[in-house]
Amino acid sequence: MAFTSRSGHTQTSLAEINITPLVDVVLVLLVIFMLTAPVLQSGIDVSVPKTRTVKEITQQRTVLTINRDQEIFLNDKPVNLADLPGLLHQQPDSDPSHQIIYLRADEKVPFGAFATLMDAVKQAGITNISIVTQPIPGGASAK
Template sequence: MSARRQFVKPSTPPNSEINVTPLVDVVLVLLIIFMVLTPLLEKDIEVRIPETEEVPPPPDDTPDTQLIVKLDPAGAYTINTEPVTEADYVTKLKRMLGAKKKEDRIVFFVADDKANYGKLVAAFDGAKQAGAFVLGMATEDIPAAAAATGAPGEVPPVPPAPPAPPTP
């Protein structure tokens, strides 16, 4: 017995066009949802911000004998606003550090962005040779007012913050 294959021929050819009706339905539903939600999102929330009070800056505990070494772009050293040559740098620093206890032998360095890195490393090495116990790197320059008064390490008072704008 041989099985005979029968093929059923569709009465209409397949439709290859995109049916946009469901797409339009979904888009319209999303449009309605966003139209309803948008006014709800625009409502303001009342927030009470506490009043700010001016807090005095903490007292400056930096001693007057603090050592700050500056390195300018030209490679010149300055110890506490006093220019020093490279040859005298280690001896002068050794003399200044010799009068201090070992724990108080702290030297801060302020280097210009354009300063030679090799000169900065040489300044670090010279400070260690002079007997510095702790080396520190300052990220900001000493304020001009402290340098003008001649008091090493003295920081001018911080100006008060501007008043906060009134809240409606």
């Protein structure tokens, strides 16, 4: 776009975008995302047992996890074993007798701790418990 100044000279406007601030902002955002991405992907480290028969999980359900340090997590949130039956009653599924729980237990967890956790789930009135396992590499898996 051209315009004429008071002295009668014709001048054109500068129609270029200064790219330097844009590149600075993009680089800062890139560094921020690179630093925060590993933090967002943190989860509960559980080495579940390997079995020959594994059923694929197709539905989103409540997941109860016990790690090798015998810490209990309800959907990735740490919980106290004494509070677990009450928390399971507050889950979105209204009828505990039809509620399904996926139980992930580390293979190093003693059976006593596993049985205590199962008892707490049963105290909440939930009887449908599926134990999460991994398939054995190279082994046959069933539905």
